Amino acid sequence: MCGIAGLFHCGTIKPVDPARVERMCDVLAHRGPDGSGVWTAPGVGLGHRRLSIIDIAGSPQPMHSADERLVLVFNGEIYNFRALRRELEEQGAVFRTDGDTEVILAAWDRWGPDCVRHLDGMFAFALYDRTERTLFLARDRFGVKPLFMAHLSDGSMAFASELKGLLANxxxxREVDPRGIEDYMTWGYVPDGRSILKGVAKLPAGHTLLLHHDAPVPPPERYWDIDFTRRHAGNPRDLEAELLHHLKEAVGSRMVADVPLGAFLSGGVDSSTVVAFMAEHSRQPVRTCSIGFDVAHADETDHARSVARLFETDHAARQVSADQFEAIDTIAGMFDEPFADASALPTWRVCQLARESVTVALSGDGADEAFAGYRRQVFHAHEERLRGLIPQPVRQALLAPLGRVWPKADWAPRPLRAKATLLSLAGSGAQGYASALAVTPEPLRQSLYGEDLAAQIGGYRAETAIVDCMKNAPARSGLDAAQYADLKIWLPGDILTKIDRTSMAVSLEAREPLLDHRLVEFAAGLPEALRVRRAQGKWLLKKAMERYLPDEILYRPKQGFVTPIADWLRGPLAGRARGIANSAMLARTGWFDNTRVAQLAEDHIAGRSDHSRLLWQLVMLDRSLARLGIG
Structure with missing residues (x-):
């Protein structure tokens, strides 16, 4: 696990200052404290910071091929590198090291840009071919590892593992993209393909980019996609056995390391599944760690401890409280651009706890997206059945007016919170799901924007990306399309960004076995009834794990890693909630109606409404702008 950065001149060849590449890498030292290196040639410069995991002494970077033709900087892990190495050796390749980095060089030499199709892992890398005078950028299938890119005024393309690497150039x-603000206020993050700054983008997951010195920058090319159109044949028992095989293979392949290894354990289905198979593979007790909260309804540590006892792990736990949010500037610095998932704090704390005893930790991320484990996906599946029973004109004529007048009742029991459901059913499934995903609904966003920002955003709406993604998804049902959008947009933008930045901030490598691409491809082919049955998501996964986990873990209501931010913003963090309306940083931008923000804060503190996620978005935006020196 590492940090990479570099420069490449497109349309011309100019000298590259090694000191400039070195500065871009130095700010990524947390990603790779074990070593560094910079290489430059006319028109190109590559830099690397190394966190040693495999072949600790033998794989320094930038790495050159034996004939000096290829130069590589690489962030990530290739889990099938040994099998690939054997295959390439049979075809004449000779290796000088024992790690996975050199395997990428040999794979490029054998297959060129198609090498990524042979790689099973999490990765972002840059490979320069001195003969072809090209730079090849690649990102793994799901976007576990990040790669930011920017066009600079001197005609070069800069890239780095984090935005701070580009900011060092x-x-x-440092000009904010108004569409990035709309994206952020909708989702709580800025998705792939864009960033908070104009001219800066992320290479999308599952894409590559081939750059030439004498040609303009082309669009990225997709090399992998998830196909939900094929359904597996066979009875549930056979599919259950096949699922267990994939799970065991995925976990086992991610336990290869030359450093201490452990796991995050929340006590939910996903992390408990990973720990169960780690225990099968390991001769020693698995090291596990968990984080709890000082608010009882959000605390899962008792469940984590019960799983730890079941598998006799070496378990450690700590608690997060509201006073730890004084580290908000530190959190903003991890992400650079604004990021409003409040679970970033406890995720960082559990990474800190894990780093005390291990260098690699396995997580349970990815199963909800792949197996339909989110409540919103289950609700969407049921809503789609209703849409199929009622013609769209009837739904639009009857349900839309009713939804508009139905009161918004955050305080009411869930069955009485019908406003969002009525409005969702009135429209298309894609529109309804996009609305369900939004942190801040469009009407509320519009009421907050100042005139200038609204004019700059124009007709752009962030939800359109989800709607278009679902409409164009290789899918047979609305549930398929929703999962596809989650895997393509939500997963890399929120979940994987969170775990990458918080783990790398403490020089910890996090691995996601439940995002093994063969496992996800298998899950995408499951009949819908084996993913969602009645109110249960992840149905087949839970059935398969009944032989390993007790029912109180498998079938208790889904909680997730939910930070009690709503409680804290009414209590110990109420001052933060009130203060955001008077923030000098946000006031200078003129982006928001501060009177409206102040009213929303008071409504939340008084318990009249729940605006915790919006208030937290604004707090994180304020702190991120300060870190970026904007405003």
Missing amino acids: PLLR
Whole structure:
């Protein structure tokens, strides 16, 4: 696990200052404290920071091929590198090291850009071919590892593992993209393909980019996609056995390391599944760690302890309280651009706890997206059945007016909170799901924007990306399309960004076995009834794990890693909630109606409404702008 950065001149060849690449890498030292290196040639510069995991002494970077033709900087792990190495050796390749980095060089030499199709792992890398005078950028299938890119004023393309690597280059413009603000206020993050800054983007997951010195920058090319159109044949028992095989293979392949290894354990289905198979593979007690909260309804540590006892793990736990949010500037610095998932704090704390005893930790991320484990996906599946029974004109004529007048009742029991459901059913499934995903609904966003920001955003609406993604998804049902959008947009933008930045902040490598691409491809082919049955998501996964986990873990109501931010913003963090309306940083931008923000804060503190997620978005935006020096 590492950090990479570099420069490449497109349309011309100019000298590259090694000191400039070195500065871009130095700010990524947390990603790779064990070593560093910079290589430059006319028109190109590559830099690397190393966290040693495999072949600790033998794989320094930038790495050159034996004939000096290829140069590589690589962030990630290739889990099938040994099998690939044997295959390539049979075809004449000779290796000088024992790690996975050199395997990428040999794979490029054998297959060129198609090498990524042979790689099973999490990765972002840059490979320069001195003969072809090309730079090849690649990102793994799900976007576990990040890669930011920016066009600079001197005609070069800069890239780095984090935005701060680009910010270290003095030629980068620090101008906010209004569409990035709309994205952030909708989702709580800025998705792939864009960033909070104009001219800066992320290479999308599952894509590559081939750059030439004498040609303009082409669009990225997709090399992998998830197909939900094929359904597995066979009875549930056979599919259950096949699922267990994939799970065991996925976990086992991610336990290869030359450093201490452990796991995050929340006590939910996903992390408990990973720990169960780690225990099968390991001769020693698995090291596990968990984080709890000082608010009882959000605390899962008792469940985590019960799983730890079941598998006799070496378990450690700590608690997060509201006073730890004084570290908010530190959190903002991890993400650079604004990021409003409040579970970033406890995720960082559990990474800190894990790093005390291990260098690699396995997580349970990815199963909800792949197996339909989110409540919103289950609700969407049921809503789609209703849409199929009622013609769209009838739904639009009857349900839309009713939804508009139905009161918004955050305080009411869930069955009485019908406003969102009525409005969702009135429209298309894609529109309804996009609305369900939004942190801040469009009407509320519009009421907050100042005139200038609203004019700059124009007709752009962030939800359109989800709607278009679902409409164009290789899917047979609305549930398929919703899962596809989650895997393509939500997963890399929120979940994987959170775990990457918080783990790398403490020089910990996090691995996601439940995002093994063969496992996800298998899950995508499951009949819908084996993913969602009645109110249960992840149905087949839970059935398969009944032989390993007790029912109180498998079938208790889904909780997730939910930070009690709503309680804290009414209590110990109420001052933060009130203060955001008077923030000098946000006031200078003129982006928001501060009177409206102040009213929303008071409504939340008084318990009249729940605006915790919106208030937290604004707090994180304020702190991120300060870190970026904007406003």
